[in-house]
Amino acid sequence: MATSRAGGRSRADGAATPYARPRLAAASGFFTQGFVFISLTTRLPKVQDRWHYSDTTLSLLLLMMVLLAGVGSVLAETACRRVDSATILRCGLLGIAVAVPVFAVAPDRAVFMASMAVYGVSLGAVDATTNMQAVALEHRYERPILPSFHGSWTLGGFLGSAVALAMGHLPISATGVVAVLPLAVAFAPFLRRTGKRVVVHPEVHVPWRPIVLVGLAMVLFYMVDTAAFTWGPQYLDKVFPTPSGLVALAVFPYLLASGAVRLCGDALVARLGAVPVLRVGTVVACAGLAVTVFAPVWPVAVLGFLIVGGGVAVVAPLSFSAAARIAGEDETDPVLRHLRVDAVIGRFNQFNYVGSLLGAVMTGLVGAGDLRLGFAVPMVLVLGILPLARAFAPNR
Secondary structure: OHHHHHHHHHHHHHHHHHHHHHHHHHHHHHHHHHHHHHHHHOOHHHHHHHHOOOHHHHHHHHHHHHHHHHHHHHHHHHHOOOOOHHHHHHHHHHHHHHHHHHHHHOOOHHHHHHHHHHHHHHHHHHHHHHHHHHHHHHHHHOOOOHHHHHHHHHHHHHHHHHHHHHOOOOOHHHHHHHHHHHHHHOOOOOOOOOOOOOOOOOOOOOOHHHHHHHHHHHHHHHHHHHHHHHHHHHHHHHHOOOOHHHHHHHOHHHHHHHHHHHHOHHHHHHHHOHHHHHHHHHHHHHHHHHHHHOOOOHHHHHHHHHHHHHHHOOHHHHHHHHHHHHHHOOOOOHHHHHHHHHHHHHHHOHHHHHHHHHHHHHHHHHOOOOHHHHHHHHHHHHHHHHHHHHHHOOOO
């Protein structure tokens, strides 16, 4: 067994060099997505003030964006049967580059909502295709690398949060400058599909039952994750007398802890295994949410967000990795496996948006009168990951 593992490492290390540039490009895609997303969500209090939206209206606007992101993911899944994920990813990044400046300088509500719609569809396409790129590269490296890709997302979000703190005194129109990043990354050397062109047959066998179990865990993760990103700044702003320039601190420590865990997550999972890492992290996340919900002052709530970020950090990357492994494990043809995995990841990404709906909409609606109640919902539901963790164990 030791010889087999050593051989695997040798093959992975030997295969690393040809894929260094696509790996960096994919990481840049994750980084860009996180940077732009957090740059926009941390500006939601200013958006709400500018357009005089109520909490309910803001929740419905976020619902629209999440649903359209799901549409973008479905379009990516459909398109990947004929076009490789690199091309779709470029289109999604260019869509974001167009939507963000319009979001920042929209002259009226109709234009603003249109920009959110374009951003939502583009976000879904980028979300699906960055993960397609990541799992394809992980199969080539033959070792866990998904956590570090998602760590790049978190690093981008962390810097986006830092920029939001630095620009807290500026008008929302200043946010438009972040469009430069997706425009530049759209031309990065992403991994291209090689080999014969094959259209995936709609009746191709995919073991959906174990994939759905993994997907349910991802739903619960994104419920927590989106609640923190979307409502964290609002929580500090409305529940506590937090200085207006510091409300982004709800996101900043969350991303700091999440990024630290994700960047060392490859080695952590390889050493301990996915199941124990997930179970310990779930308990930690529940404890962190309890600290936030029952916090007497805003610095304690910020500490809670820090703990939550570290607890749930690796759920999403391990979910995509497990889904891709299950989808491709009985296919010997590498081209057909790549096509099947791309299609499954595009559909699997829908679990992301179910969780985002729960986190963004349910937290806002339940917590319309008191956001403490809104955050109590993910505090309880996140414990559902504990029994689902066994679905992440690889077949022996």
